[in-house]
Every structure is written in structure tokens, then in C-alpha cells.
Amino acid sequence: MFSRFLASLSIPLAASRAYLPGHVWQLSLVAGFAVQLLLILFVTLTGLDQLDATERHMQNVTEESMRKLELSKTMGFLARERTMNLFMVMHTADPFERDAIYLHFEQLANKFVGVRREFLKLPLTPTEHRLLEEQRRLSRIAVPYQEEAIALAMAGNKAGAGAILLDQAIPAQNAVLETLAELDGATHQSTQEAIREARSAHDSARLQMYALSGMALLIGIVVAVVVVRLIGRAGREREHMATHDALTGLPNRLLLMGRLEQAIARAQRQNLMIGVMFIDLDRFKLVNDTLGHAAGDELIRQVAARLSRIVRSDDIVARLGGDEFIVVVSDADKVGQIIHVVDKVVESIGQPYRIGDREFFTSASIGIGIYPHDGADTDDLLKNADTAMYHAKELGRNRYQLFDTEMNIKVAQRLELETDMRYGIERGEFRPYYQPQINLSTHRIQVVEVLMRWQHPTRGTLLPAIYLDLLEDTGCIVEVGRKLLREACRQCVSWQAAGQAGLAIAVNLSSKEFWQEDLCQTVAATLAETTLSPQSLHFELTESILMLDIDQAVDKIKELKRIGVRLAVDDFGTGYSSLAHLKHFPVDTLKIDRYFVKDIDRQSTDAAITQAILALSESLGLETVIEGVESMAQLNILHDIGCDIVQGFLFSEPVPGEAMSALFERDWAAEIAQDRPAGTA
Ligand code: C2E
Ligand code: CA
Ligand code: CA
Numbered sequence: 001m002f003s004r005f006l007a008s009l010s011i012p013l014a015a016s017r018a019y020l021p022g023h024v025w026q027l028s029l030v031a032g033f034a035v036q037l038l039l040i041l042f043v044t045l046t047g048l049d050q051l052d053a054t055e056r057h058m059q060n061v062t063e064e065s066m067r068k069l070e071l072s073k074t075m076g077f078l079a080r081e082r083t084m085n086l087f088m089v090m091h092t093a094d095p096f097e098r099d100a101i102y103l104h105f106e107q108l109a110n111k112f113v114g115v116r117r118e119f120l121k122l123p124l125t126p127t128e129h130r131l132l133e134e135q136r137r138l139s140r141i142a143v144p145y146q147e148e149a150i151a152l153a154m155a156g157n158k159a160g161a162g163a164i165l166l167d168q169a170i171p172a173q174n175a176v177l178e179t180l181a182e183l184d185g186a187t188h189q190s191t192q193e194a195i196r197e198a199r200s201a202h203d204s205a206r207l208q209m210y211a212l213s214g215m216a217l218l219i220g221i222v223v224a225v226v227v228v229r230l231i232g233r234a235g236r237e238r239e240h241m242a243t244h245d246a247l248t249g250l251p252n253r254l255l256l257m258g259r260l261e262q263a264i265a266r267a268q269r270q271n272l273m274i275g276v277m278f279i280d281l282d283r284f285k286l287v288n289d290t291l292g293h294a295a296g297d298e299l300i301r302q303v304a305a306r307l308s309r310i311v312r313s314d315d316i317v318a319r320l321g322g323d324e325f326i327v328v329v330s331d332a333d334k335v336g337q338i339i340h341v342v343d344k345v346v347e348s349i350g351q352p353y354r355i356g357d358r359e360f361f362t363s364a365s366i367g368i369g370i371y372p373h374d375g376a377d378t379d380d381l382l383k384n385a386d387t388a389m390y391h392a393k394e395l396g397r398n399r400y401q402l403f404d405t406e407m408n409i410k411v412a413q414r415l416e417l418e419t420d421m422r423y424g425i426e427r428g429e430f431r432p433y434y435q436p437q438i439n440l441s442t443h444r445i446q447v448v449e450v451l452m453r454w455q456h457p458t459r460g461t462l463l464p465a466i467y468l469d470l471l472e473d474t475g476c477i478v479e480v481g482r483k484l485l486r487e488a489c490r491q492c493v494s495w496q497a498a499g500q501a502g503l504a505i506a507v508n509l510s511s512k513e514f515w516q517e518d519l520c521q522t523v524a525a526t527l528a529e530t531t532l533s534p535q536s537l538h539f540e541l542t543e544s545i546l547m548l549d550i551d552q553a554v555d556k557i558k559e560l561k562r563i564g565v566r567l568a569v570d571d572f573g574t575g576y577s578s579l580a581h582l583k584h585f586p587v588d589t590l591k592i593d594r595y596f597v598k599d600i601d602r603q604s605t606d607a608a609i610t611q612a613i614l615a616l617s618e619s620l621g622l623e624t625v626i627e628g629v630e631s632m633a634q635l636n637i638l639h640d641i642g643c644d645i646v647q648g649f650l651f652s653e654p655v656p657g658e659a660m661s662a663l664f665e666r667d668w669a670a671e672i673a674q675d676r677p678a679g680t681a
Pocket of ligand 2: 449508540570
């Protein structure tokens with residue numbers, strides 16, 4: 001809650017700060033902080049002073065009260081003693097002694113008057129004033145009687161004196177004493193009250209003091225926290241300003257260099273590529289000159305926003321100033337990946353801009369430097385990307401140019417290939433070829449692998465190595481793969497009908513195809529449409545596809561298995577720790593990679609590895625296919641190791657469907673036996 005309160009405080013503060021230059025803002029913060037400290041000090045000191053005053057007041061009141069009580073008691077005491085002396089004057093026979101007592105009697109009166117005067121000087125309540133007045137009135141009545149009685153006694157008239165004493169003087173003196181007693185009571189009460197009041201005033205002063213200093217402390221903490229936060233933010237903002245472009249908020253050259261350096265270090269560790277695009281808007285000066293600088297700024301901002309939207313979070317977009325931007329594509333493993341982003345940049349910059357109520361277009365010239373190809377450090381990469389950009393401008397703007405000329409040619413070729421490919425897909429130039437797998441026990445073609453070929457109108461039959469990446473990168477593989485699957489299924493049904501009962505086809509799936517959400521629906525629909533039975537359809541997947549997301553891959557494989565199709569792990573042995581993961585994948589077949597077969601007749605370790613994989617495969621209940629068998633020498637060794645199924649140029653290259661009938665007709669048993677050394681068949 002407290003922090004929310006702080007946050008609410010800092011918003012209006014931050015808003016107001018927007019109008020102040022940085023140092024003024026900080027100075028006022030510090031000044032505010034100092035004022036706050038002084039305020040706390042002031043409140044604390046005032047509170048303490050107040051407390052001191054009430055304490056002194058309480059002490060005064062107490063002392064005064066004590067004095068008052070003492071005086072009122074003394075008055076009562078003196079009055080009573082005078083009464084006693086009166087009696088003694090009456091009853092003393094010795095005239096000297098009587099004179100002494102009388103003298104004392106008179107002294108008591110003077111003392112009383114003195115004490116009474118003292119008493120009057122003290123702050124008195126109305127009741128006390130009234131009682132003192134009453135006492136004076138009564139004393140004025142009593143004193144003449146006393147003097148008369150004493151005069152009679154002095155004159156020897158003892159009886160007369162006694163009579164006046166008893167009838168007049170004593171009762172009058174008693175009335176005085178009573179009033180004094182009442183005064184004492186009133187004084188007692190008033191002093192009690194005064195002390196109580198003083199104490200409670202002191203107590204409440206103390207409470208106020210606590211509350212005030214508590215509040216001051218709290219405000220102090222709040223202000224301190226706000227100030228610290230604001231200063232921290234100001235620092236961060238200063239840093240942001242030093243590393244970012246004010247107009248677009250993009251990283252500036254300084255930050256770009258740092259990040260690019262990090263990206264290079266990462267790419268070096270992971271053996272990846274980086275694409276550095278130097279982007280310069282075409283004829284930007286014209287925009288500034290004709291539409292004004294505000295419009296130019298707006299255009300720069302919009303371009304910056306578009307570039308930021310295109311790149312991934314790891315990539316960098318920076319502005320070098322003017323109409324120059326840098327986009328860094330990091331962690332690429334193919335040039336094509338970088339060019340893909342370049343295409344997006346070109347496309348995005350070419351979209352119409354709306355500034356005010358005008359719509360207009362612009363374009364950019366882009367130079368590209370690629371790490372590690374065109375430079376190993378930031379300076380070289382930027383310099384070469386810049387050079388390439390000038391080249392792009394020379395060639396007529398609105399285009400991109402790679403620094404490396406050879407790479408430019410490759411990219412141009414790729415662009416051409418992509419155009420051809422899109423036409424080729426429309427015209428059905430991607431055709432299935434077939435390559436048989438031979439079962440060494442039955443000597444029959446058990447499975448036929450479907451391998452695609454592109455019947456290019458001018459370049460002839462193209463192998464997947466040339467165009468498969470492009471198909472995959474553009475996503476076209478999905479459409480092409482579906483068409484091939486349908487055609488291959490239909491082909492298999494017709495071969496089965498022509499006498500190859502039990503024949504199956506093996507279809508390769510790329511990563512994009514495998515991870516298509518509707519893969520299973522497509523497969524089921526194709527099987528239904530072509531009437532091929534599910535167990536006659538095998539899919540071949542490489543381990544790397546499965547390793548992308550093991551859990552999901554297992555789910556997907558199970559879903560395919562439910563349809564009834566069979567699955568093979570292709571290129572087995574070349575991927576990562578495949579053995580460890582193999583047991584998770586419910587596949588039926590392992591296809592051991594060509595790599596192990598290549599030198600199997602020359603390297604005994606290859607034979608040993610192949611044998612070990614075979615044993616593993618068998619223990620997992622899997623079928624094993626060995627691909628890439630090219631010679632009889634290899635086949636003989638594989639035969640000895642105990643291989644079931646083989647595939648390779650030794651038997652046949654991939655051929656068009658029409659050429660398969662001849663392969664079905666061949667007597668494989670005889671052909672293999674003929675070439676085997678005697679005694680090993
Ligand atoms: P793969 O699945 O490992 O296919 C085997 C490759 O080895 C084929 O190359 C085949 O022609 C070649 N090959 C067969 N026997 C031998 C031999 O004895 N020696 C040598 N040196 N090579 C042999 P191809 O047809 O060029 O295909 C290359 C790769 O392209 C395939 O590797 C597969 O991953 C992919 N591919 C081919 N057709 C398709 C397709 O229709 N869809 C998908 N997604 N990928 C395909
Ligand atoms: Ca394959
Ligand atoms: Ca393979």
C-alpha cells in the first residue's frame with residue numbers, strides 16, 4: 001500500500017519535472033530534502049520547548065499550591081493561638097506575665113496580617129477571595145470584643161472580662177476560625193485542581209509532541225524515499241538519454257556498438273551468423289525540403305516503429321542519426337534467414353505512410369554485412385555494410401546489396417530460384433521418384449522410398465539439396481509434400497493391384513510438415529481418398545525434428561500411430577544422443593545413416609558400430625534399414641552382420657514411377673547370390 005502511495009506521489013512529480021532541465025530538477029530535489037530536514041528539526045525543537053514550558057509551569061503551580069496551603073494553615077494556626085493567648089491573659093494573675101502574654105497576643109495579630117498579605121499576593125480563586133473578605137469582616141467584629149475583654153481584665157474586672165469573653169469575644173473569634181477552616185478547605189481543593197490541570201496540560205503537551213515528531217518522521221521517510229526514487233530514475237533516464245536516440249527512442253551508435261559486440265561474441269561461441277543491415281532512406285532530403293522538418297521527423301519515427309516491429313527480441317534496431325538505421329539480425333544459421341528479414345524490412349518500409357492528412361511512399365537502400373564473412377568486429381561489419389549501402393544507391397536505390405559480391409550472386413540466384421519455384425509448384429514440376437528397399441531374407445522389394453525431384457524447365461531434374469531449404473523456408477514444402485503424398489499413395493495402390501501385395505511406401509517428412517497442426521487429418525484423409533491401407537504408409541523423420549520438443553513429438557507420433565501408419569527414424573546415428581531418447585519414441589524402424597556404410601568395407605570400426613546399432617534396434621523390437629549401399633563389398637559385410645533391409649544405388653537410384661515395374665520384375669536373389677563370394681550365401 002505504502003509503495004502504491006509512493007508511486008502515486010511520484011507521477012505528478014515526474015510530470016512536473018518534464019518541464020524542468022535536469023540540474024534544476026535535481027537542485028530543487030536536494031533543496032526540498034534540506035527543507036524537510038529543517039522542518040523535522042524545527043518541529044522536534046518546538047515540541048521539546050513546549051514540553052519544557054509545561055513542565056516548568058507544572059513545577060510552579062505545585063510550588064505555589066504548597067505555599068498557599070502552608071499560608072492558609074498558618075493563618076488558622078495563628079488565629080487559634082491568639083484565642084489561646086486571650087484565655088491566658090484572662091487567667092494570669094501575675095501582671096508581668098500577663099503583659100508578656102498580651103504582647104505576644106498583639107504580635108500574633110501582626111504576624112497574621114503579614115501572612116494574610118502574603119496569601120493575597122498569590123493567585124486566588126473567587127471563593128478564596130470571598131472567604132478572606134468574610135474573615136476580615138468577622139475579625140472586625142471579633143477584635144473590639146477582645147480588646148474590651150482584655151481592657152477589663154487589665155483593670156482587674158475579672159467577672160466583666162469573663163462575661164464579655166464568653167458571650168461576645170469567643171463566639172466572634174470562633175466564627176473567624178470557622179471561616180479560616182473553610183478557607184483552608186477551599187485552598188486545599190483549588191490547589192489540587194491547579195496541580196491536576198497543570199499535569200494534564202503537561203501530559204497532553206507530551207502527547208502532542210510525540211504525535212508531531214512521529215508525523216514529521218513519517219513525512220521525512222516518505223520524502224526521503226520519494227527523493228531517492230526520483231534521483232534513481234533521473235540517473236536511469238540520463239543513462240537512457242546517453243544511449244538512445246531522442247527522436248525515436250531507439251539505441252544510438254554507442255549502445256549499438258556494445259550490443260553488436262555481444263552478439264558477435266555469442267555468434268562466435270555458437271558458430272552462427274549475424275547480418276548487419278545499413279539502411280538509408282532514399283531521397284529523405286526531399287521529404288524534409290518539401291514537407292518540412294516536422295514531417296521528416298514523423299517519417300523517421302514511423303520507420304523506426306516499423307523496423308522495431310519486424311525484428312525479434314534478440315535482434316537490434318538502432319538509429320545512427322539522420323535517415324540512417326541499423327538492423328542487426330543475430331543468431332542466423334543461414335544467409336537465407338538474414339535475407340528473409342531484409343525482405344521484410346524492404347516490404348515494410350515500402351508501405352504507404354500517413355503524415356498529417358497526406359499519404360506518401362518512400363523506399364530505402366540497404367547494405368548488408370555478414371559476420372563472419374564480411375568482418376570479424378563491429379567496425380568492419382558496419383563499414384562494409386555502409387559500403388554495400390552506397391553500392392545499392394549507385395545501382396539505383398530501393399534495393400539491397402550484400403557486401404560480398406559472390407554472396408550477392410548467390411542471393412540473386414536464390415531469388416530467381418524462388419520465383420521459378422512458385423511457378424514450378426503451380427505447374428506441378430515437383431514429382432515423386434522412387435527408390436526400392438530390398439529385404440535380404442525374402443529378396444523382394446518390401447518398401448519403396450519416395451524422393452522428390454524438380455523437373456525444372458531449363459535446368460533439368462533438380463535434386464532436393466538445391467531447393468529443399470527454400471521450400472522449407474518459404475513454407476511451400478507443406479503444399480508440395482501433400483501433393484506428393486497423394487500421388488505416392490495412389491501409385492502404391494496401383495502397384496499392389498498389379499501384383500506387389502504388401503508393398504509399402506516410405507514418405508519423408510520435413511520439420512515444417514511434421515509440426516503442421518493438421519498433419520494427422522491430412523494423412524487420414526489422403527489414405528481414405530486413395531484407399532491405401534495405413535500399414536502400407538511409412539513416414540521417415542530425422543531425429544533433429546523429434547528433438548525440437550520431445551514431449552510434443554511423442555504425442556504427435558502416437559497420434560500418427562493411432563491412424564495405423566508406421567514410422568521410421570531417418571539418418572539414425574548422426575543426430576544428438578539419439579540412443580538415450582530412442583526408447584521414448586514409439587517408432588517401428590531405424591534407418592542407419594549412409595555415413596556408417598560409406599567405408600564399412602575399409603574401416604572395421606564402422607562395421608562394429610553398425611553391428612551395435614543393429615543389436616540395439618533388435619533389442620528394442622525395431623526393424624533396421626541400411627541406406628546408401630553402393631557396392632557388393634559393402635553388401636557382403638552388411639549381410640554378414642545380419643542386416644535385414646538394404647537400400648542404395650547398388651540396387652537402384654531413385655527412378656520415376658514408370659521405371660519401377662522393371663525393378664519389381666528383377667530376380668534380386670540371383671543377382672545378389674551371383675556376386676557373393678562362394679560359400680557365404
Ligand atoms: P534421405 O531421406 O536420407 O534420402 C536418401 C538420400 O540418399 C536421397 O537423396 C537418395 O537419392 C540418396 N541415396 C540413396 N541411395 C544412395 C546411395 O547408395 N549412395 C548415395 N550417395 N546416396 C544415396 P535425395 O533424393 O537427394 O534426397 C535428399 C534428402 O532430401 C532426403 O534424404 C530427404 O531428407 C529429403 N527429401 C527427399 N525427398 C523428399 C520429400 O518428398 N519430402 C521431404 N520432406 N524431404 C525429402
Ligand atoms: Ca529418407
Ligand atoms: Ca536418410
